[in-house]
Amino acid sequence: MSFLAFTTSAKTEVSSNMKKVVNGAIAATGLTASYILYQDSQSAQAMTAAEHGLHAPGFEWSHNGMFDTFDHASIRRGFHVYREVCAACHSLDRVAWRTLVGVSHTNSEVREMCEEFEYDDEPDDEGNPRKRPGKLADYIPGPYANEQAARAANQGALPPDLSLIVKARHGACDYIFALLTGYPDEPPAGVQLPPGANYNPYFPGGSIAMGRVLFDGLVEYDDEKEIRYQGFDLDHWFVLCVRLG
Template identity: 55%
Template sequence: MAALRVAVLAGSGRGLLRTPTAMKTPKANMSFASLPRSKKVALTTLGVVAAGGAGLALMLHQSVKASELELHPPHYPWSHAGPLSSLDHASVRRGYQVYKQVCAACHSMEYLAFRNLVGVSHTEAEIKAIAEEFEVVDGPDESGEMFTRPGKLSDYFPKPYPNAEAARAANNGALPPDLSYIVNARHGGEDYVFSLLTGYCDPPAGVSVREGLYYNPYFPGQAIAMAPPIYNEVLEFDDGTPATMSQVAKDVCTFLRWAAEPEHDQRKRMGLKLLLGSAILFPLIYYMKRHRWTVLKSRKIAYRPPK
């Protein structure tokens, strides 16, 4: 049996040695002309539909774009723009004051409650005092009637108008947008909002603006129904910061960034923790990988032909 096994192995070894070095493989001859008629029609139809869809999308994109006079907002060096930078909470506090005294007359923030400001820009006692300044409709009571009460921490910011129709009627048909997520809803974010607030100017020669509208090159269409909302010394900050136009716009944009992304600081804090943990975990995983694979990667495979 041993002699037979040796003979079989020797024969298989000689067979391997006699294997030709070059192997013939079938060549794939795939071309459009060799395809069946049904596949040709299907591919042609698919190409026409794809090209037509791309052209239609491009035409729609060009049609909804504003005119060539529209300006794109520049990128401003926000203090919270860095990957590990937090919001300026003093600016958030001033931004809420700007919203309360200037913006809240027309714009709502229906997704933000008074309690959200606790520990962010104000203390709990300060927010309770601010909430109690508003009269909130509540009810019904035991007799089935609605009543008004001072605001509480759980109440949301009051709306300036009872409904959208009343808002349009008070603003010549224009509906003031809700500002809860306006920074995320506009291309450019806080850069766009800052440029819009500070970009009011006289229309250039040859451009006429309808009565009741104002020229703003950063607004799509350049004609906006909102009058210039801020100017120098439009209000007086509680902390004594000079209320210049740029300072007021910067603070309200920071407040709107926090309103649209309340988890901003927590998200970056968790990212920093993940980076610190990865700095310890990744070297350990690499060492384990080298330890596990060192036996396989350091082995040598040698072929010893039979004698």
């Protein structure tokens, strides 16, 4: 056998041995991972309905169809509900005033709303801080200066920002609607709640810091439409978050 043939044969054998080693390592890793996953599955426990929260029923929203769109009058009323009720605790940090123009309000109406708030401006020539009226490009301000202030005002709970709340929750509009209208007058017998907590079967665990906030006749609209707490025509203010967030 020539030296060249011997060298080629040796390289082939080494390569074959290396492949066996690599394949063996991969197989061992796979078996180890499978064993770990199997052991974890033995101790896994399914969540109860109370722990997971009730599954929200499906509602026939007018915007669910392929060629359907949002009711802009409802969005307008919905933003009014946000300002009158929800804005006391919840922010819309990712929604700029300009996104309301042509969707729920006119340009002049939005300008008037944003100018009610003051925003930080460039300092003057001496470096002193200044304030200015809001502009369309500004983002809608929240009710609290920071997270600590929000928690202090809500017994340690942090009210979530509503900009993307529908997209961030399983069930989307159905879940939010069910949660807001799902507060019973009294919790079921045997349910123990922490101090200051409220019962809502659609919230995971059933214990939620936010109390019931929507009631019949709570909000007055410009068009004299009355908000109905349990009625299906409850203005879905959260559609605003879906569309603009």
